[in-house]
Amino acid sequence: xxxxxxxxxxSSISVKLPPFKVHHLELDQLPQTTTTTSAELxxxxxxxxxxxxxxxxxxxxxxxxxxxxxxHLADGQESIYEGLHAALTFDDCVITAYRxxxxxxxxxxxPHQIIAEMMAKQTGSTKGKGGSMHYYKKATNxxxxxxxxxxxxxxxxxxxxxxxxxxxxxxxxxxxxxxAANQGQLYEAANMAQLWHLPAIYFIExxxxxxxxxxxxxxxxxxxxxxxxxxxxxxxxxxxxxQVRETLKFAKKHCLDKGPIFIEAMTYRYHGHSxxxxxxxxxxxxxxxxxxxxxxxxxxxxxxxxxxxxxxxxQLEEIDNTAQNEIDIAVExxxxxxxxxxxxxxxxxxxxxxxxxxxxxxxxxxxLPKSQ
Amino acid sequence: MLRIVHKLRSGFAxxxxxxxxxxxxxxxxxxxxxxxxxxxxxxxxxGAYKVSKGLYDRFGKSRIWDTPITEAGFTGLSVGASMYGxxxxxxxxxxxFAMQAIDHVINSAAxxxxxxxxxxxxxxVFRGINGAAASVAAQHSQCFAAWYSxxxxxxxxxxxxxxxxRGLLKAAVRDPNxxxxxxxxxxxxxxxxVPDNVxxxxxxxxxxxxxxMKEGKDVTIxxxxxxxxxxxxxxxxxxREGISCEVINLRTLKPLDRNTILESIKKTxxxxxxxxxxxxxxxxxxxxxxxxxxxxxxxxxxxxxxxTGADIPTPYAFNLEELSFPKAHNIVEAVKLVLK
Numbered sequence: 001x002x003x004x005x006x007x008x009x010x011s012s013i014s015v016k017l018p019p020f021k022v023h024h025l026e027l028d029q030l031p032q033t034t035t036t037t038s039a040e041l042x043x044x045x046x047x048x049x050x051x052x053x054x055x056x057x058x059x060x061x062x063x064x065x066x067x068x069x070x071x072h073l074a075d076g077q078e079s080i081y082e083g084l085h086a087a088l089t090f091d092d093c094v095i096t097a098y099r100x101x102x103x104x105x106x107x108x109x110x111p112h113q114i115i116a117e118m119m120a121k122q123t124g125s126t127k128g129k130g131g132s133m134h135y136y137k138k139a140t141n142x143x144x145x146x147x148x149x150x151x152x153x154x155x156x157x158x159x160x161x162x163x164x165x166x167x168x169x170x171x172x173x174x175x176x177x178x179x180a181a182n183q184g185q186l187y188e189a190a191n192m193a194q195l196w197h198l199p200a201i202y203f204i205e206x207x208x209x210x211x212x213x214x215x216x217x218x219x220x221x222x223x224x225x226x227x228x229x230x231x232x233x234x235x236x237x238x239x240x241x242x243q244v245r246e247t248l249k250f251a252k253k254h255c256l257d258k259g260p261i262f263i264e265a266m267t268y269r270y271h272g273h274s275x276x277x278x279x280x281x282x283x284x285x286x287x288x289x290x291x292x293x294x295x296x297x298x299x300x301x302x303x304x305x306x307x308x309x310x311x312x313x314x315q316l317e318e319i320d321n322t323a324q325n326e327i328d329i330a331v332e333x334x335x336x337x338x339x340x341x342x343x344x345x346x347x348x349x350x351x352x353x354x355x356x357x358x359x360x361x362x363x364x365x366x367x368l369p370k371s372q
Numbered sequence: 373m374l375r376i377v378h379k380l381r382s383g384f385a386x387x388x389x390x391x392x393x394x395x396x397x398x399x400x401x402x403x404x405x406x407x408x409x410x411x412x413x414x415x416x417x418x419g420a421y422k423v424s425k426g427l428y429d430r431f432g433k434s435r436i437w438d439t440p441i442t443e444a445g446f447t448g449l450s451v452g453a454s455m456y457g458x459x460x461x462x463x464x465x466x467x468x469f470a471m472q473a474i475d476h477v478i479n480s481a482a483x484x485x486x487x488x489x490x491x492x493x494x495x496x497v498f499r500g501i502n503g504a505a506a507s508v509a510a511q512h513s514q515c516f517a518a519w520y521s522x523x524x525x526x527x528x529x530x531x532x533x534x535x536x537x538r539g540l541l542k543a544a545v546r547d548p549n550x551x552x553x554x555x556x557x558x559x560x561x562x563x564x565x566v567p568d569n570v571x572x573x574x575x576x577x578x579x580x581x582x583x584x585m586k587e588g589k590d591v592t593i594x595x596x597x598x599x600x601x602x603x604x605x606x607x608x609x610x611x612r613e614g615i616s617c618e619v620i621n622l623r624t625l626k627p628l629d630r631n632t633i634l635e636s637i638k639k640t641x642x643x644x645x646x647x648x649x650x651x652x653x654x655x656x657x658x659x660x661x662x663x664x665x666x667x668x669x670x671x672x673x674x675x676x677x678x679x680t681g682a683d684i685p686t687p688y689a690f691n692l693e694e695l696s697f698p699k700a701h702n703i704v705e706a707v708k709l710v711l712k
Contacts, residue, residue, distance in 0.1 A: 093456070127489040136488040143455055143492065148479050154445050155480055158452020165408075165434075165458060188445025195440075348490040349524050351548035355580075357627045358524070363665040369580070372631070 011037050013308055017243045023226040023233035023262070030234070034246050038310040041301060044086075044241055045316065048078040048298045049323040051102045054111050055271075057327045058101070058118060058132075062275045066335070067118045070147075071132050072099040076239075076270040079297035080205060081106055083244025084173055088252065090140040091168065095156040096175035097133075099205075099269075100145050103175075104135035107142035111330040121337035128340040129348070150183030152176060153202070157189040160200035160260075171199040171255045173248070179210020181224050190260060194231050197259035201251045202228065204264045205238065211273040212282040225264035238265030239297040268295060383568050390560040392534035393423050393499075396541040397461060399573045401427070401435055404459060407545060410437040410450055411463030411500075420465045421501065421560060447473030447498070451480045451550075454496040459545060464500030467516045467554065474519075481550040482525035497544045499553035502530070503597065503648045504697050506558065510685035515649030517596070520552040521626040521658070527579060528626040530554040532600040534564040536623055539577030547579060554625075556598045582629035584636070588618035591707050592636040594659055595646035596622040599698060603646055606703035617707060625655060633659065634668040641673040642710045648697050651680035677710045679703055 012035050020030050055075040061067045074081070081102040084094065096103055104114050109125045117124025118132050125135050135145040143159060146152040156174030163170050180186065181204050193200045204224045208215055215222045225233035232254070236243045244265060251261050268291045272279030279288065305311050311319075346358045346367045358367040387395070401407050413420045415428040415438040428436040439446040443464070450460040464470040470477065481494045503515040521528045527549050531537040537555070544551040569575060585600060586607055593603045600621045607617040618636050622629065637643055643663065645656030656678035663669055663676060679698045686696055 095452075125489075126487065126491065129489050130487045134487040136491045138491055143452070144488070146480070148475055151448060151475060151480055154448020154476065155452035155455065157445075158449040158454070159456050161449055162453040162456035162458045165453070166456075185444040185448060188440070188442035189449060191440060191442065192445060192449060348486045348488075350527075351485060351490075351493050351495075357630075369627070 013037065013041070013304070015242050015304065017246060018237045018240055020247075021225060021235035023223075023228075024230070025232045025234065030250060031246050034242050036242065036304075038308075041305050041308075041310050042319070044082055045298065045301050045305060046319050046323060047085075047106070048082050048241070048301065049320055050111070050326065051078040051081060051105060052298060053323050053327045054105065054114065055101065057115065057331055059271065059275070061115070061119065061331065067132070068120070069131055070098065071118070071275045072273065073271040073275075074099045074102050074269065076291070076297070077205060077207065077267045078102060079241040079300070080238045080244055080265055080267060083241045084248055086241070086245040087248035088171070088173060091170045092252070093141040093143060093156070093159040093163065093170070093172040094175070095143040095146070095152045095159060095172065097146050097149060097152050097177070097180065099177075100133065100135050103142060104137070104145070107137050107140040109135065109137065111327055112333050115327075115330050116334040116337050119334045119337075120339060121334055122340040122344070123334070123337040127344055129344065150176065150180045150185050153180070153183065153186045154189040157193050157198060157200050160193065160198040161196070164196070164198055169256060171201055171252050173201045173203055175203045175205060177210060178204060178206045178208065178215050178224060179213070179218060181227060182219055190228055190231060190262075193260040194228075199255035200260040201248070201255060202231075202260060202262045204262070205267055206264050207267050207269045209273070209282065212277065214282065225262050228260070228262040231260050231262055233262035233264065235264040235266065238267035239295050239300065241297060241301060384565050385568065385571065386563050386565050387534050388561055388563045389531070389534055389537050390421070390423055392537035392566075393541060393555065394425060394427070395571070396538045397424065398427060398430065400461075400542055400545040401431055403573065404545075406457065407459045407461065408435045408437060409461045409463060410439060410446060412439055412441055412465050414438060414463050419463075421557060423560065424463070443469050443472040444476065447476040448480060450496060451476050451494055454481070454494040454550075455484070455492055459495050461497045461499060461545065464498065466512060467500050467502045468512050468514055470498065470500065470516070477520070477526070477550070477552065478523055482523050484525075485549075486525060493548055494550050495548045497541070497551045497553055499541070499555060501557040502554035503556055504681075504686060504693070507688060507690060507693060509688040513686035515647070515681065517554055517625055517647065517649050518654045520554075521655065525550065526626060527551045527624070528554065529579065529624050530597045531623065532559065532597055532621050533562070534566050535570050536577065536583075536621070538566075538570055539575055540579070540623060542574075543576045543579050546576070554597065559598050559601070562601070577623065580624050580627045580629055582623055582632040583621045584632070585619040585621045586617065588616040588640065590616045590640055591642045591644060591710055592618045592620060592633070592640045593644045593646060593703065593707070594620045594622065594633055596625060596655070597648070599646045599648055602698060602700045603703055605700040606707065609700065609704055610707055615707060615711065622655075628658065628662065630662055630666070633662065634666050637663065637668040638671045641671055643672070643676045644679060644703065644706045644710055645676060646679040646698055646703055646706075648681050650683055651678060652683070654678075654680055656680055674710050674712075677706045679706045
């Protein structure tokens with residue numbers, strides 16, 4: 001990774017951004033550099049380490065069979081989540097599919113809540129009733145957490161619609177992968193977004209594989225940032241937290257002024273698609289190792305920190321250990337938390353659950369409405 | 373403002389079911405700024421079946437949204453808008469087209485409150501015509517009552533007359549849960565006298581409560597939507613032969629009003645169910661099972677007789693289509709069977 005950094009003063013560090021690719025936009029609309037500070041660098045480093053450690057902990061818990069079902073890990077892609085967190089506010093909406101743990105973390109859930117949810121405990125983010133694919137937080141405008149590939153795209157377009165309907169100065173970040181980018185409902189939704197000038201950012205996390213199918217085998221046109229047709233698009237290095245941040249800041253301004261935009265962030269996932277996928281039948285171990293060595297998003301920030309003497313290896317190791325400790329404590333707590341009580345089986349089916357009939361396995365086990 | 377109601381005599385007015393739905397939507401859109409109508413041709417075209425006539429002129433394009441022909445897209449968009457806090461009325465030109473969007477009705481809307489452990493909700497109405505029309509053939513004639521009624525988290529309503537249409541649609545819009553609202557094209561043109569209170573802007577019908585259209589003592593007929601009309605015709609004919617039928621208009625398919633059905637059985641001891649949809653796993657099948665699981669079973673003097681659509685894709689030819697769906701004479705025959 002080549003970058004040029006200059007230290008202009010104690011607090012401000014200049015970072016050169018990687019090149020952009022643009023569609024229906026001019027390159028000179030986008031910045032070539034940005035600035036950061038020591039404090040910010042350390043904050044990004046710590047936060048991304050926390051995400052990384054949390055995902056690895058889940059991997060371990062799954063292998064111990066303490067997490068069951070589906071588990072889709074995002075280690076390798078942390079800079080995308082850090083960048084979006086830096087660029088947007090909690091009044092901007094975020095929606096994604098099932099690779100959602102890191103977004104849940106950045107949108108306000110604690111590691112304990114997130115891990116407890118996957119371990120099916122009552123202290124989990126959604127009381128143990130959702131699991132790995134179903135995190136939500138209305139208070140910070142995080143709308144999930146969806147299991148059906150592509151479904152989140154029209155849903156997110158609806159969030160943008162509602163923001164515009166309510167005249168909010170805010171945008172919706174609609175996240176999906178290279179696999180979902182071929183879904184018809186993306187084009188249906190983006191068409192309406194463009195027609196109605198909705199503040200929707202269509203954000204493609206291109207980690208080069210949809211499950212085990214490479215982008216070349218799935219997409220006739222792999223330039224995903226151009227797939228919005230008349231909608232402008234930008235391709236960036238998703239493993240560069242600064243480029244993600246600056247691009248989303250630009251995107252937000254664009255959306256509030258003109259309408260939707262497509263952002264394609266090149267990235268890589270170290271794990272397979274999910275825990276049932278070793279991730280090496282369709283790509284080589286060497287490729288995965290190469291990505292780790294040369295393109296790791298946390299190492300990128302680490303190198304800037306070391307080069308600028310913001311901290312030394314020892315201090316960074318301390319941050320690593322603090323992050324690991326926080327995760328370890330969360331895991332240990334989640335292990336001893338209780339499972340949801342059996343009464344939770346039939347709650348939350350309806351908003352006014354007490355007014356409804358919920359059939360049990362046998363009729364006699366049914367829950368009757370309060371009025372009966 | 374559209375003059376939709378003909379004053380007959382003091383206290384009553386005459387209107388069609390179409391006008392009833394139109395007026396209900398107009399009042400709810402007026403009442404709550406978060407309510408909007410969205411669908412194909414609902415705006416400038418005045419509605420594919422003219423149900424939204426006049427709404428675009430009255431409320432404008434910020435409240436009445438014409439969409440491209442993209443059900444998955446605009447249904448998902450509407451569910452997303454309802455997650456944020458708006459209250460969409462989604463019009464499907466017919467529920468046959470809603471199959472393109474059914475993932476959003478079921479997986480995105482119905483299950484959301486549960487998966488989010490109460491964190492998110494979707495207050496949304498999916499409405500449109502359901503079941504057979506006239507000579508529109510196989511892909512445009514299916515009844516989806518059974519499919520949607522099965523899903524936990526959904527409310528499913530099906531009006532028969534103007535009173536039903538107004539009271540149930542307004543209740544649906546104000547309900548915090550996702551509601552599937554199954555209308556009927558043939559019923560749109562039917563006119564009914566309605567008492568003045570039905571036109572009131574806060575006229576609501578309770579969800580989950582069936583209506584006894586006609587009291588009787590010999591047989592209970594349980595039905596909904598257009599089949600209420602044929603059941604009433606059958607009941608009138610049977611009355612002339614000295615057979616007294618009690619006709620129950622379900623109004624709500626989910627949650628089904630078990631109590632009204634079971635109480636009626638304790639009185640009449642015989643039941644006929646009538647639906648336009650296919651029999652397997654249908655509404656009539658569910659009613660048979662409900663009776664089976666309650667002590668009303670022991671009040672039956674005969675097994676339940678179901679009247680359903682024939683198990684075929686709908687044919688185009690008029691004479692064949694006539695043989696595909698229940699008519700009054702089928703219901704008369706069914707009542708006589710259950711009395712044998």
